[in-house]
Amino acid sequence: MNRINPKIEFKTFTLEDGLKVILSVNKKIPSVSQNITFKVGSKNDFKGRSGIAHLLEHLMFEGFQNKYELGFDEILESYGGENNAYTNWDLTGYYINIPSHCFESALWLDSCRFSEICFDENDFNIQKSVVLEENLKTHENVSYGTVERESSKLLFTDNGYNMPVIGLPEEIKKISFSDVKNFYRSFYSSERAVISIVGDIDYSVTEKLVRKYFSQIPNFRQDVRKKEYCFFDTPLKGEIISEIKSEVNLPAVFIFYKMPAKGTKEYSTAYLIKKFLSSGESSALVHRLQYTKCLANEIDVYICELEFLSLFVINVVANNNTDLDLIINEIDIELNSLKNKSVEENKLLKVKNKIETEYYFKLQSSSVIAEKLSEYSLLFEDCNKINNELNDFLNVSENDILSFADKFLNDKRLILKYLPESK
Amino acid sequence: MRKDLDRTKPPVPGNPKDIKFPEHYKTKLENGIEVIALEDKRLPIVTARFLFKTGTLYDSICNGEKQGLISLLSELITKGAGKYKATDIADIIDYYGAHLSTFADYESMSLNIYSLKKYFEKIFEITSEIIRYPSFENEEIERVKIQRINSLISNFDDGEYIAGRLFKSKVHGISPYSFNVDGTASTIDALTKEDFISAHNKYFIPENLLVVIVGDIENDEAVKITQKYFSDLKNGSYDRLNLTLEGSFNRNKIFIAERKQAVQSDIVMGHSTTKRKTPDYIPIVVMNTILGGFFTSRINKNLREVNGFTYGAHSYFNCYKLSGDFSVETSVGNRLTVPALKEIINEIHKMKCFPVSETELSNAKNYLIGNFFLQLETSNAIASKLIYLNLFELEDDFYENFVSKIKEVTIDDVHNVAKKYLHPENLIIAVAGVSDEIKNGMEQIGEVEVLNYIE
Numbered sequence: 036m037n038r039i040n041p042k043i044e045f046k047t048f049t050l051e052d053g054l055k056v057i058l059s060v061n062k063k064i065p066s067v068s069q070n071i072t073f074k075v076g077s078k079n080d081f082k083g084r085s086g087i088a089h090l091l092e093h094l095m096f097e098g099f100q101n102k103y104e105l106g107f108d109e110i111l112e113s114y115g116g117e118n119n120a121y122t123n124w125d126l127t128g129y130y131i132n133i134p135s136h137c138f139e140s141a142l143w144l145d146s147c148r149f150s151e152i153c154f155d156e157n158d159f160n161i162q163k164s165v166v167l168e169e170n171l172k173t174h175e176n177v178s179y180g181t182v183e184r185e186s187s188k189l190l191f192t193d194n195g196y197n198m199p200v201i202g203l204p205e206e207i208k209k210i211s212f213s214d215v216k217n218f219y220r221s222f223y224s225s226e227r228a229v230i231s232i233v234g235d236i237d238y239s240v241t242e243k244l245v246r247k248y249f250s251q252i253p254n255f256r257q258d259v260r261k262k263e264y265c266f267f268d269t270p271l272k273g274e275i276i277s278e279i280k281s282e283v284n285l286p287a288v289f290i291f292y293k294m295p296a297k298g299t300k301e302y303s304t305a306y307l308i309k310k311f312l313s314s315g316e317s318s319a320l321v322h323r324l325q326y327t328k329c330l331a332n333e334i335d336v337y338i339c340e341l342e343f344l345s346l347f348v349i350n351v352v353a354n355n356n357t358d359l360d361l362i363i364n365e366i367d368i369e370l371n372s373l374k375n376k377s378v379e380e381n382k383l384l385k386v387k388n389k390i391e392t393e394y395y396f397k398l399q400s401s402s403v404i405a406e407k408l409s410e411y412s413l414l415f416e417d418c419n420k421i422n423n424e425l426n427d428f429l430n431v432s433e434n435d436i437l438s439f440a441d442k443f444l445n446d447k448r449l450i451l452k453y454l455p456e457s458k
Numbered sequence: 459m460r461k462d463l464d465r466t467k468p469p470v471p472g473n474p475k476d477i478k479f480p481e482h483y484k485t486k487l488e489n490g491i492e493v494i495a496l497e498d499k500r501l502p503i504v505t506a507r508f509l510f511k512t513g514t515l516y517d518s519i520c521n522g523e524k525q526g527l528i529s530l531l532s533e534l535i536t537k538g539a540g541k542y543k544a545t546d547i548a549d550i551i552d553y554y555g556a557h558l559s560t561f562a563d564y565e566s567m568s569l570n571i572y573s574l575k576k577y578f579e580k581i582f583e584i585t586s587e588i589i590r591y592p593s594f595e596n597e598e599i600e601r602v603k604i605q606r607i608n609s610l611i612s613n614f615d616d617g618e619y620i621a622g623r624l625f626k627s628k629v630h631g632i633s634p635y636s637f638n639v640d641g642t643a644s645t646i647d648a649l650t651k652e653d654f655i656s657a658h659n660k661y662f663i664p665e666n667l668l669v670v671i672v673g674d675i676e677n678d679e680a681v682k683i684t685q686k687y688f689s690d691l692k693n694g695s696y697d698r699l700n701l702t703l704e705g706s707f708n709r710n711k712i713f714i715a716e717r718k719q720a721v722q723s724d725i726v727m728g729h730s731t732t733k734r735k736t737p738d739y740i741p742i743v744v745m746n747t748i749l750g751g752f753f754t755s756r757i758n759k760n761l762r763e764v765n766g767f768t769y770g771a772h773s774y775f776n777c778y779k780l781s782g783d784f785s786v787e788t789s790v791g792n793r794l795t796v797p798a799l800k801e802i803i804n805e806i807h808k809m810k811c812f813p814v815s816e817t818e819l820s821n822a823k824n825y826l827i828g829n830f831f832l833q834l835e836t837s838n839a840i841a842s843k844l845i846y847l848n849l850f851e852l853e854d855d856f857y858e859n860f861v862s863k864i865k866e867v868t869i870d871d872v873h874n875v876a877k878k879y880l881h882p883e884n885l886i887i888a889v890a891g892v893s894d895e896i897k898n899g900m901e902q903i904g905e906v907e908v909l910n911y912i913e
Contacts (some may be wrong), residue, residue, distance in 0.1 A: 064831060064832070065475040066832050066836055103468065104519075105775055108753045109754045114824060114825075114828055115825050117832065134827070135475065136473055136474050139471070143468050143469050150465070153644070156747045160768070161763065161764070164767070165769060168722070168791055172789050175722075176720060176724075176789070232539050284611045285608065315551065316551075317549045317553075318552065329601060331608060353605075354608045355608055381553070384553070385555070388554055389555040391555055395501045395574070396503060396572065399501065399836040401835070
């Protein structure tokens with residue numbers, strides 16, 4: 036089948052203080068997406084203070100009014116811009132989408148908050164309450180919301196991945212004002228950062244502006260900046276099963292397997308398997324569990340991407356009164372068939388077609404492109420991966436799938452079961 | 459380190475670029491089908507929407523006994539058509555890497571497809587089979603019913619869903635806007651094959667259909683392909699729903715849906731309001747933006763940034779074809795429920811009693827204008843806007859004039875619509891939470907009723 040791969044053109048350079056800069060022109064609409072990502076995440080949380088990286092992300096939006104009359108969001112929204120941020124185990128990313136005629140303001144806004152701390156102790160106390168409410172909203176008060184906490188403590192024992200990103204409430208409460216300031220000074224150095232700017236820009240003008248606003252960011256975080264995270268992990272020795280009684284109406288199961296990190300051949304293979312199992316009504320698990328057997332209400336297969344390894348996760352919410360062991364058994368039938376015989380050629384082609392369509396749809400968005408460029412730069416030091424990743428997926432063979440399933444989708448796994456309390 | 463950069467003042471923005479809503483082509487086929495086409499050749503992809511202007515409001519024709527009919531019909535319809543079995547359809551859509559989804563709400567139901575340009579006609583063809591000749595096999599009907607009933611069971615795990623449903627059911631009283639789009643376990647269970655066949659015959663007719671095609675396809679191709687596959691769509695007619703909707707509370711009333719395990723209260727509060735077609739719409743949008751429509755709105759600033767009560771709080775004017783509702787939505791810790799309710803009511807009062815400031819007005823207007831352009835990035839987003847225009851029978855140039863209309867709004871306009879459309883004394887307050895821990899002090903706000911709410 037003939038495939039076309041539109042190339043994302045970009046330009047990169049590094050400022051004297053180590054900040055990496057990526058620019059990409061996309062004149063589709065008169066707007067600009069700016070993404071600044073730091074190579075720091077919850078795995079770097081101070082011991083006993085889980086949630087500090089995420090709380091700091093909240094605080095990066097605070098305190099502007101003390102210095103610049105108006106708050107960060109007020110200034111940005113008054114230009115018609117929008118913004119958000121995310122924290123995961125490895126990275127903290129901040130993005131701004133803004134009409135291009137106000138674009139310089141986005142550079143100004145980010146250079147202000149990343150050159151010095153703007154927030155004060157009052158901002159700190161308020162955001163701590165906001166984060167505790169966020170934890171209730173997204174983890175405690177929703178069905179299966181504790182899965183990250185319950186799984187991470189069983190999957191990892193001896194590294195920073197054994198806590199949920201948002202932290203444990205009792206530890207969040209213990210975080211002090213000076214803890215977050217220390218964390219900022221330890222990790223928010225320009226050497227750990229990349230800025231990607233995608234949209235209605237001009238290379239030479241934008242380069243000058245980036246130099247104007249970011250050449251003067253003090254790199255005073257010298258004491259720790261060379262310290263790289265030292266990762267070690269104990270592989271799972273066999274099957275771990277954990278049952279959680281919970282106030283949910285439908286039972287659910289989450290199955291976790293450890294596998295290699297993003298950027299590897301194995302990761303591309305796993306991505307195809309994920310699609311094969313759960314993307315579309317004809318996919319293996321949806322067809323078997325939802326259509327043929329009517330056992331499942333929701334099916335989701337996803338890869339949790341970490342810097343040093345990934346987690347392959349199968350999640351099924353069962354229909355009312357369905358025995359989860361029956362579901363696990365059906366899942367195993369599908370996984371075993373992946374190990375025992377090659378995936379039929381047309382089924383493999385189907386998955387590749389799906390990936391190709393999705394790839395193009397994602398490229399419609401400048402902010403997606405900016406985020407990908409930042410991530411590839413920080414994790415792989417290779418932005419051009421954005422142009423190669425489709426081929427990485429399309430090059431996966433039947434044999435790759437066979438050997439991946441055999442090597443990684445075996446009985447070294449964690450099974451988390453959510454069981455309705457009343458039943 | 460150089461010291462010459464002064465960061466104390468933000469840079470001055472340049473002049474906004476002149477941008478227009480993308481040009482599109484509109485026509486009506488002989489049999490009455492409307493087609494809107496928008497060519498966009500930047501990526502080799504095409505999106506199409508098939509919109510039938512009959513929504514779950516029509517579930518009401520039998521006094522609500524058929525709640526969920528249109529929504530379940532939209533799900534069932536892809537499960538077998540003409541020569542294709544359910545599994546064939548799934549296989550073909552997936553094989554070509556395409557996407558097919560269906561959607562139903564109060565005013566409409568739609569089928570949405572997207573695919574690579576090279577497979578578009580194949581996907582279009584199969585969708586036309588689905589629309590014209592759905593099979594409605596018994597086995598498939600049973601299957602979608604079981605799945606829907608389980609989804610409903612799961613939805614009632616969710617405080618936000620419960621509060622939202624409770625609010626809609628109380629605020630819209632006996633009108634079909636109070637119904638659950640998804641249906642209820644008992645109404646779904648009672649639906650028959652005949653229900654689906656008759657709804658399909660009645661509503662899937664040319665004069666009810668709008669086809670929107672956006673992407674790497676020329677306008678006349680888009681029209682031709684619609685002609686080719688839909689010229690034989692059977693004609694028909696049906697009585698349009700005409701509702702006169704009135705009746706509201708004259709004091710605040712609080713309904714608590716008991717949720718013993720809750721560690722937070724999910725709150726949805728507000729009252730009924732105008733339908734979408736009103737000359738006040740643009741000032742309402744500006745007023746609501748200042749009140750609770752964006753991050754730096756008064757309500758979010760108060761509840762999140764000043765008090766730290768919540769992860770977020772927003773207000774909405776949900777204006778439909780025949781009616782509408784105004785709502786404020788948030789989730790707060792149990793002990794914060796009463797203080798949060800008081801702050802929200804206070805903000806609605808303030809908006810009604812006092813004019814907004816010049817800065818607030820210009821910030822909100824700039825936000826709406828800038829954000830409007832950010833929303834024109836994807837073909838899906840543009841298709842949604844074209845559908846919205848057509849469904850609510852708005853002026854053709856609504857989006858062309860959007861920016862200038864926003865610019866015209868004055869402080870007085872905002873105050874006038876606040877006075878007219880905000881009623882802080884007549885609120886329905888729906889809370890999903892644990893009554894024993896949150897009730898204390900609530901009677902100062904309004905009469906409290908605790909319910910065991912499940913539909």
